[in-house]
Amino acid sequence: MSEHIVPVRVYITIFAVLLVGTALTVWAAFQDFPWQLNTIVAMTIAITKATFVVLYFMHVRYSARLIWVILTAALFWMGIMFALTFSDYWTRGWIKVGY
C-alpha cells in the first residue's frame, strides 16, 4: 500500500495552529489598522489556515502531483472569474460616456 500515514502529532499541531489562527483573527478584527490592512490581515490568516487544512488534513502534502495541479487549477479558475469581472467594475469610471 503506497498510502502515507500522517503521524498523530502532526494533526494535533495543525489543530492547535488553526485554533490560534482563529483567536488571532478575532483579535485583529478589533484593532483599527490603517488603509485596507484589516481585510488583508484577515484574509492572510484565513488563507494560511486553509492552506494548513489542505496540506495536512486533506493530505495534499503527501499526495500525487496531479492532486495539487487540480487544486491549483481550481483556485486559478476562480481567480480568472474574479480578475476579469473586476476588470469591468473597476474600470467603469475611467471613460466618461458623454450624455
Place this chain on the structure above:
Amino acid sequence: MASHATTAPEVHGHPALQHHFENMEQQREAGTLGMWVFLVTEIMFFGGMFLAYTLYRSLYPAAFASASNHLDITLGAVNTGVLILSSFTMAMAVYFTQVGKHRPQVLCLILTLVLGLTFLGIKAKEYSDKYHDHLIPGRLIPGNPFNPAVAEHGDTDPHKLHLIGDATVEKVQMFYWIYFAMTGMHALHMIIGAGLLTYLIIFSLKRRFDPEYHSPVEVIGLYWHFVDIVWIFLFPLLYLLGRHLEHG
C-alpha cells in the same frame, strides 16, 4: 499507473474491489481523484457567491460593516472552533482506519458528526435571532419582511441596527441576502456531510472498512475538510469585517 495485463477477469483480492478495476490501488486512486474533481466544482460553486460578496462589499463598505457588526461574534467564533475541532476528529478517524484501530475510528466519526450537528444547532439559533430582529431579507418569510429597527444615536440596544457612515437599511439588506445565501448553502453542505457521516458510522460498525479498503472514509473526509475551509473564509468575511469600526 499501468499495471500488468490480467488474463483472467475474475482475479480479485479484496471483496470490495469493483470488477472494472485491475486492483485496489487503481480503485483508490480513482476514488480520491474523483472526490478532488468534485471539490473543484464546489470551489467554483461557492466562488460565484464570493464574487457577488466582493462586488457588493466594495460598493457598499459602510453598510456591510454595520450589518456585520450586528452578527453575534461569539457564536460565530465558537462555531469556527467547533468546525476546526470536527476537522481534527475527522482526520483522526481516517488515521485510525489506516492503522486498523476500529473503536477509536468509530468514536472519532461519531464525534465529528456530533460537532457538525452542534454547528448546525448554533446556526439555527443565529437564524432565529435574525428572524426576531426582522433581518430576514426581502419577502423570504411571508409576513416577516426585512424591517429592522434602526438605533438612534446613543441607543445601545443590541437588537437594533447601528448604522455607520452612509449605510442605509436598503444596502444593509444587500449584506443580509448574501449572509443567508452563503451560510445557508454552507449549512446545506453540512447537512449533506452529516448524512454522509451517518452512512460512514453505520458501515464502520459493520466493520466494512480496514487498512486495505477505506476509500469512503478518506473521500468523505476530504469533503468535510472542504466544508470547514469554506467556513474559515466565511467567518472573517461575514462576521469580522466591521469590528474595528465598532465603538464600544
Place this chain on the structure above:
Amino acid sequence: MKPIESFEVPPPPKVNYINAKYGLKSWLLTKDHKRIALLYLGSITFFFFIGGIYALMIRLELLTPQGDFLQSTTYNKVFTQHGIIMIFFFLIPSIPATLGNFLIPMMIGAKDLAFPRINLLSWYIYLLGGIITIYALLAGGVDTGWTFYTPFSTTFSNSYVVATGLGIFINGFSSILTGLNFIVTIHTMRAPGMTWMRMPLFLWSHYATSLIMILGTPVIAITILLLAFERVARVGIFDPALGGDPVLFQHLFWFYSHPAVYIMILPSMGVISELIANFSRKNIFGYSFVAFSSIAIAVFGFLVWGHHLFVTSQSVYAGMIFSFLSFAVAIPSAIKVFNWTATLYKSSISYDTPMLYALGFIGLFTIGGMTGLFLASLAIDVHLSDTYFVVAHFHYIMVGGALMGYLGGLHYWWPKISGRMYPEGWGRFSALVIFVGFNLTFLPQFVAGYLGMPRRYHAYPPEFQVFNVLSSAGASILGFGMLIPAIYFVWSMRYGCQAEPNPWHLPGLEWRTSSPPPTENFEVTPVVTWDAYEFAPREETEVVGKFRPELERI
C-alpha cells in the same frame, strides 16, 4: 509493423452487451456504459424533436412580416424554449453522453468508466431535469430568452422561470458527473502502453470538454439559484432599484455559457479528427497540435465571456480585453482546421457518409468561426449585436458544426453500437439534403442580420421577408433531411446488414472487439504498442475514390 493484419478477427460472439440480459430492469438498472449510452441516445433524440418542433414554429411565424401565427408573448416562449431544450437537453449532453460514454472505455482499453453507478445516476438526473423542464413548458412556458436576463426574469416576467431554472439546475449535475467520470477514467484507467500521446484525439477533446464541464457548470448552478432566490424573495441581488447590478447576472451567466459553447463543439471536433484521419487512411497531421489545441480551447474559452456584454454597461476597457482574447481563442480552432485539411492532402479519401459529414463540418465550422470574429470586434458588434447575424453565426457552429459531427459519429460508430450497417446510399443522400437545407436556412440570416433585422422579434419590416422565406424553406428541407436518418437507423436495427467487428478496416482499439461488443468490452485487457492512427502501408489500401461494394447495398 502491421497492426490491422496481425489482429485476428474473433468469431462473432453469441452474447454481446445488447442481448446479455433481457428485461426492462436490466436496462434501467444497468451499470454498463454502453447501455447507458443507448439510454441517453433515446432521451436526447426525444428532446431534439421537441426543440425541433419549436424551431418549426419559429420558422412558420417568420414566413410573414406580420405577427400572425403566434402572439408576441407566445413567440417569446417559443424561441426561449427552443434555445433551452436545444442547448441544455440536446447539444451539451449529445456527443459526450452517447458516443463518449460508449467509446471512451473502449478506446482506452478499459472495461467500463471509473464510476459506472455515477454514470447511471447522471442519466436519471438528466431525466429528472428534463421532466421538470417539460412540466414548466406544459404549465405555461418561460419567455425570458434562454439567457434569463435580469431584471425581466427576476421581477417582470409572468412565466415559469423558477421551475425551468430548477430543471436546468438539476440537469447541470448530470453534466458535472459525466465530466468527472471522464476525467478520472482517462487519468487512471488507460490500458498498459496507452500513453497520453497514443490516445485517439476523440479522447483528448472529451477530456478538454470534461474540464469545461467541471469548471463552468457550477457557476451557472449558483447563478440560477441566485436568480430563483431573487425572484422568490425580492431581495435585490440583480435589481438596480434595491442596489443590485443586473450586469452581475450577465457576468455570472456568461462565465459558464460561453465555455458551454465549447462543451458543445469540442466533442464534435474530436469526432471529426477521427473521421478525417480514418476515412482518408492517413495519420492525422500534427497530432500533438490538435491534442493541445483542444486543451487550449478549453482554457481560452473561459477568458472571453465579456464579449456577450459589449453592449451593456460593461466598461470599454474590459471590452477591449475581452475582444482581444476572443480573437485569441479562434487560433486553436484554426489550428485544428488547418491540421485536418493537411491530413486530407494527398490522402486516400473514401466518401462514405461519415466523411461527408466531416467535410461539411470543416466548411461550415470555418464559416461559423470566422463570422464570430466579426462579433468579437467591438465596433462591429455594436451593429450586429441582437441581430440575425448572431443567430446565423451560432447556428453555423451548433448545427453546421456540432450536429454534423454528432451525425457523422453516429453513422461511423453505428456498426459498433448496433452490430448493423445503416444503408449507405440513404446515408449519403440525407447528408447532402441536410447540407443543402442547412445552408439555405442560415445563410440568408447572415444577410438579414447584417442589414439590421433584430432577433427575437415575431414581426419584422417587410424588406426582410425574402430572407425569411428562404430561411423557412431551407428549414423544411433540413427537417426532412434529419428525419431520414431517424428512420433508417431504427430500420437498420432489425433489417440492416450484420456488421463485422471492423467494417471500415481501422486500427483503433474500439474496432478490435466484436460488433456489438461484449459487456466487458475486451476478452483480454489489451496492451497497446501502436499510435492512434497507424495505418497499413499505402499499397495495401483501397484505390482512391472507389466505393466499397459491400456497403453499396441499400
